[in-house]
Amino acid sequence: MALVYAQISGQEVLRDYKAVVGPGATIAGPAADELRNGSLPDTAVDWLTTNFFKTELELGRCLRLPAEGPCECDLYLTCAKFVTTPEYAPRLRARREVEQTLALDAAQRGWEREVERHRCTSDRIDKLLADLGQPAHPEEEAENTSP
Structure with a gap:
């Protein structure tokens, strides 16, 4: 070895x-x-x-x-073996933004199946962030907690 x-x-x-x-x-x-x-x-x-x-x-x-x-890489977000932690929240948020941008681009091109795919991934990331107790938009969280 x-x-x-x-x-x-x-x-x-x-x-x-x-x-x-x-x-x-x-x-x-x-x-x-x-x-x-x-x-x-x-x-x-x-x-x-x-x-x-x-x-x-x-x-x-x-x-x-x-x-x-x-490889069908997006499947790991819904795989029964997939686990994430709050430390990954910044990466999850960045991926969510990418998915939303791709959904908008696909919508402009009339690619409905791609819109659905990217929105499903974005929705799954929203759920992961919620399950982690992490805001989807940290700047909004900061505004809500400021005195």
Whole structure:
């Protein structure tokens, strides 16, 4: 395994890699058992080792291999295994703004399915922020609490 780690560039990527695929990592998902018991094919380990930096999502990682088809990254927001914390609120708010901007652009182009998709993601982020007890707009919260 040391040879696998040695091929990864950057200490930060190495740390993240070990946290996901290293011994004792807390992980869930279809490939979790394969990672834990070392039965992941060498080609998959090679791909993950070489391309681990590409697996990062906005709030986590996607270990889907190219042979498994395209990643559906937005699904992690509704995945039963997805967890977030108040520390991610700024990223959630930024993503919400992007989704709202994309919905407006799609509406101007008449792409109703894209409007629906972006609004659903924005609504899901609103729910996550509410569940975290975080305001969707922190500047409004500051105005409401000022003397």
